[in-house]
Structures are given as C-alpha cells and as structure tokens.
Amino acid sequence: MKTIVVAAIAGLFLGVLVIWLGLYNVAANDKHLSITENLLEVVRERSIETRSASLNAPDLNNAQLIKEGAEHYAEMCTECHLAPGMEETELYTGLYPQPPVFNDPDYNNKPEKQFWVIKNGLKMTGMPAWSPAHTDEQIWGMVAFLQVARTLSEKDYKELSKPSGDGHNHSHGSNNSHEPDNSHEPDNSHEPDNSHEPDNSHEPDSSHEPDSSHEPDSSQGNTEDTVSEKQEPSHNDDGHSHSH
Numbered sequence: 001m002k003t004i005v006v007a008a009i010a011g012l013f014l015g016v017l018v019i020w021l022g023l024y025n026v027a028a029n030d031k032h033l034s035i036t037e038n039l040l041e042v043v044r045e046r047s048i049e050t051r052s053a054s055l056n057a058p059d060l061n062n063a064q065l066i067k068e069g070a071e072h073y074a075e076m077c078t079e080c081h082l083a084p085g086m087e088e089t090e091l092y093t094g095l096y097p098q099p100p101v102f103n104d105p106d107y108n109n110k111p112e113k114q115f116w117v118i119k120n121g122l123k124m125t126g127m128p129a130w131s132p133a134h135t136d137e138q139i140w141g142m143v144a145f146l147q148v149a150r151t152l153s154e155k156d157y158k159e160l161s162k163p164s165g166d167g168h169n170h171s172h173g174s175n176n177s178h179e180p181d182n183s184h185e186p187d188n189s190h191e192p193d194n195s196h197e198p199d200n201s202h203e204p205d206s207s208h209e210p211d212s213s214h215e216p217d218s219s220q221g222n223t224e225d226t227v228s229e230k231q232e233p234s235h236n237d238d239g240h241s242h243s244h
C-alpha cells in the first residue's frame with residue numbers, strides 16, 4: 001500500500017515537472033502519438049454520440065433545405081472543409097486535427113452527430129460553434145447538404161450554393177466573377193450595382209479610407225479616378241488577397 005502511494009506521488013510530481021519545464025510540445029505541426037490520437041478520438045466520438053442521441057433529424061432530402069444549407073456552407077465552411085472542385089486551402093492544411101472533407105467518398109458520419117458538432121463546435125480543434133447566429137433549421141440545412149456533398153460535381157455545387165438572396169448573406173464564397181480591378185478600388189464597395197455582391201463589403205480598404213468612401217463621384221467605378229486616389233496601392237497587390 002505504502003509503495004503505491006509513494007509511486008503515485010512520484011508519478012504526479014514527474015507529470016507536474018514535465019508540464020512545468022515545457023517539455024510537452026503544443027505545436028500544431030507536432031503530431032500526437034498514435035495512442036494519444038486514438039484516445040482523443042474515442043473521447044470525441046463517445047461525447048458526441050451521447051449528446052446527440054436524443055436528436056431527431058428532419059427530412060434531409062428536402063431540396064429547399066439542401067439548397068439553403070449549401071449556401072451557408074459555401075459562405076462559412078469551405079476555407080476549412082473545402083468543397084467539390086476546390087483546392088486545398090492554408091487553413092485546411094495548417095489545422096490539426098485536420099478538418100474532414102465532406103465530398104471525400106471515404107467520409108461518413110451520422111447526421112445527428114454532424115448537427116451536434118456544427119451547433120456546438122469542438123474544443124481545441126478550430127471547429128467553431130455556429131449556434132449563436134444560426135437556428136436549428138439552418139444547421140439542419142447544412143447537415144442536409146453534407147449528405148449530398150460527395151455526389152456533386154464542381155458545377156453542380158456552384159449552382160446549388162449560389163446565393164438566392166434570402167437576406168442572410170455572410171459575404172463569403174459567392175463565386176461571382178469580379179472585374180480583376182475591383183480589388184484595387186475600394187470605392188466600388190459603394191457602387192449600387194455591387195451591393196448584391198457581398199464580397200466587397202469585406203474589403204478592409206474602405207474602412208481605412210473614409211475620404212474616398214464618401215465621395216459619390218468616384219463610386220461610379222471610374223478606373224481613372226480611383227486609381228489616382230488610391231491610397232494603399234500595394235494593399236492587394238501581394239498576391240495574397242483575401243477577398244473571395
């Protein structure tokens with residue numbers, strides 16, 4: 001009995017020492033041992049299974065629900081989870097654990113579990129909880145979309161996820177073709193024609209440039225005007241533009 005207590009105290013001391021000396025590497029690019037990985041997976045799956053057991057999915061074949069889900073998905077999820085025809089992103093490759101790709105034929109999971117994860121997020125993985133800004137119905141929509149994701153070609157996906165204007169636009173992922181120049185012209189964010197093109201509203205430029213953004217004339221997208229007024233010419237020139 002005595003030896004067990006001594007061993008336990010020594011073990012605890014050793015554990016604290018390892019933590020305190022910073023010996024454990026928290027870097028995302030230092031992968032877990034496979035035993036740790038397996039253990040974490042069991043913890044995650046059991047936790048989600050238990051918490052989603054009482055959920056009842058609505059009819060996930062409903063075309064309208066799938067369409068709404070596809071739109072939301074395109075707006076909020078593709079940077080991490082990719083989509084049909086999409087190349088790997090920096091977020092996808094850099095995250096650990098790596099987000100699953102739902103259009104991968106090998107991917108499979110229960111809709112109720114997916115719903116629970118989308119609603120509540122996953123601790124220490126990068127997967128956010130989407131419930132604060134989304135109703136259960138909107139979340140079921142995304143789940144409904146996930147069930148068909150692997151069956152879609154790039155073209156089908158683009159068509160399905162094209163915003164239909166339900167007033168719930170998150171300004172991402174619409175694949176409207178922009179004039180290439182637009183990214184250099186902060187004023188375009190105020191162009192009436194562009195107001196249905198959510199992307200421009202995220203252009204950081206306009207918030208830094210109160211002067212030009214209030215100028216009604218330059219808002220007509222006149223290239224000469226805006227080029228001469230441009231105050232941060234190199235802002236989007238680094239090939240690392242974040243506007244979608």
Ligand code: HEC
Pocket residue numbers: 044072073076077078079080081091095096097098099100108109113114115117118122125126127128130142
């Ligand atoms: C910042 C990156 C990021 C974003 C954005 C993101 N996810 Fe995730 N997601 C993750 C990561 C990381 C995981 C967890 C992977 C793991 O635990 O192995 C995950 C897990 C999930 C899972 C659980 C999959 C499974 O079968 O275990 C679902 C479902 C999911 N995400 C759906 C979504 C949806 C829908 C959106 C958009 C509303 C979204 N995610 C946005 C990173 C992200």
